[in-house]
Amino acid sequence: MATIPRDFNSPPGTSLSPIEVPEVVIDRLPQYVRTLTQLLDEGVEVTNSQQLGAQLQVTPAQIRKDLSYFGRFGKQGRGYRVRHLLTELKQILGLDAQWNVAVIGVGRLGNAILNYPGFNPDGFHLVAAFDNNPENVGREVGGIAIQPMSDLAETVSGRNITIAIVAVPSAHTQSVVDQLVGCGVRAILNYTPINAQVPRGVRVRSIDPVLALQSMTYYLAFQGPDANGHLSAG
Amino acid sequence: MATIPRDFNSPPGTSLSPIEVPEVVIDRLPQYVRTLTQLLDEGVEVTNSQQLGAQLQVTPAQIRKDLSYFGRFGKQGRGYRVRHLLTELKQILGLDAQWNVAVIGVGRLGNAILNYPGFNPDGFHLVAAFDNNPENVGREVGGIAIQPMSDLAETVSGRNITIAIVAVPSAHTQSVVDQLVGCGVRAILNYTPINAQVPRGVRVRSIDPVLALQSMTYYLAFQGPDANGHLSAG
DNA sequence: TAGATTGTTAATCGATTAACAATC
DNA sequence: TAGATTGTTAATCGATTAACAATC
Numbered sequence A, B: 001m002a003t004i005p006r007d008f009n010s011p012p013g014t015s016l017s018p019i020e021v022p023e024v025v026i027d028r029l030p031q032y033v034r035t036l037t038q039l040l041d042e043g044v045e046v047t048n049s050q051q052l053g054a055q056l057q058v059t060p061a062q063i064r065k066d067l068s069y070f071g072r073f074g075k076q077g078r079g080y081r082v083r084h085l086l087t088e089l090k091q092i093l094g095l096d097a098q099w100n101v102a103v104i105g106v107g108r109l110g111n112a113i114l115n116y117p118g119f120n121p122d123g124f125h126l127v128a129a130f131d132n133n134p135e136n137v138g139r140e141v142g143g144i145a146i147q148p149m150s151d152l153a154e155t156v157s158g159r160n161i162t163i164a165i166v167a168v169p170s171a172h173t174q175s176v177v178d179q180l181v182g183c184g185v186r187a188i189l190n191y192t193p194i195n196a197q198v199p200r201g202v203r204v205r206s207i208d209p210v211l212a213l214q215s216m217t218y219y220l221a222f223q224g225p226d227a228n229g230h231l232s233a234g
Numbered sequence C, D: 001t002a003g004a005t006t007g008t009t010a011a012t013c014g015a016t017t018a019a020c021a022a023t024c
Helices: A023-041 A049-056 A060-068 A082-093 A108-115 A149-158 A170-182 A209-221 B023-041 B049-056 B060-068 B082-093 B108-115 B149-158 B170-182 B209-221
Strands: A099-104 A124-130 A144-147 A161-166 A187-190 A203-206 B099-104 B124-130 B144-147 B161-166 B187-190 B203-206
Touching: A023 A049, A023 A060, A023 A082, A023 B209, A049 A060, A082 B209, A099 A108, A099 A149, A099 B209, A108 A124, A108 B108, A124 A149, A124 A161, A144 A149, A149 A161, A149 A170, A161 A170, A161 B209, A170 A187, A187 B209, A203 B209, A209 B023, A209 B082, A209 B099, A209 B161, A209 B187, A209 B203, B023 B049, B023 B060, B023 B082, B049 B060, B099 B108, B099 B149, B108 B124, B124 B149, B124 B161, B144 B149, B149 B161, B149 B170, B161 B170, B170 B187
Parallel strands: A099 A124, A099 A161, A124 A144, A161 A187, A187 A203, B099 B124, B099 B161, B124 B144, B161 B187, B187 B203
Antiparallel strands: none
């Protein structure tokens, strides 16, 4: 019995990869990682798709199906060893590595991001910050000295930065994203409310609280104070 | 010809509503609103599904199909009048109203949220803030006096608060969400990395930058510096 | 009118779920 | 062994897209 029935070590999109893992599956894996981490913290050593599904509010079948894209991690009649499954999933997602991250734009929002303690424990190291305001350049925020944008290319390659967080004024989003892509950055977390255009192979995820609020109001709009909507969570 | 062929004014999930609008459609509408607003700002008066689709990176067919759940807003051979479509979509989403919002938890993150200028222009008014730390209570942040959690129920009903933003320490998420639900809040924007359980009819959206990063690393993990992934944006 | 684009139906595509043989 | 739960296939469900008649 092979441990890894599918060649998931190939870069996605390569012909070496026989089965394309749906993006929606990849998006769920970090949630599995989080839940498994919690279980481990609680001292739970073995779990199963039923229990995981209850925690995550998805069907057990979906969890088993999702995992099956990457291998066989459980034992029939038993379930999954939490620590083992966690290790495997982290490796699949590349979370066993350290990722160096640059923050672009150090206004109020960029400041909050640089001071946010939630990235480091998960292996995302904020190692550089850039801003074009001369008053900001040289200042230190969260232990990081702010550099001018002209340093971008050199610092990105020199410090092995592969991920960028964009927190600049909306009007500058596309230009900054273009510069990042030009420097070889292929994963961008965009805090601005602008839909940046990027070439294939570059991934952008947006953090957009207003958009999140605006879809919830639909369900509030025509409901009386005690009415029930049709779904419980988003 | 009726202007509104479907009874979209009924509360979703009610038997009065003949066609249930898929949640995925509702989630796209705020993006349509945003793009239409941009077009209007640029002085564009008429658009079409082709142009909107190019902006938003979706197919023209999807835009027409999405809009068809709510009515007929265009003219064959012409397209859509930007201002008109924008007004209609905002009304459908309830964005023609003002929404009063409470922020729960005024640590570093809650502070940043209270100072974030992006909510007000879109009709979301932060009108109250709560924190259980006695050192915080009474302080003023972003023009709002921080109240103790014991004030929650009274303030929520008294100030007509229908939406809450949760930015408390992870360990308190579920308890705070329970309190909010108990006070009648049915839309919650959750900034903590905890999957809160809520009853049917309450909507939770999460802002989780770490989760966003963790799904992008999958595509970076096994790629060489110049390799291309299989999708351009997320 | 001719050309363009909608609104809508039907076809396609993809994701979720149910079911169950395999097997721990 | 009996019971439980996986991994996987097939069925279902739902969303996207293509196509085109309607019509501006």
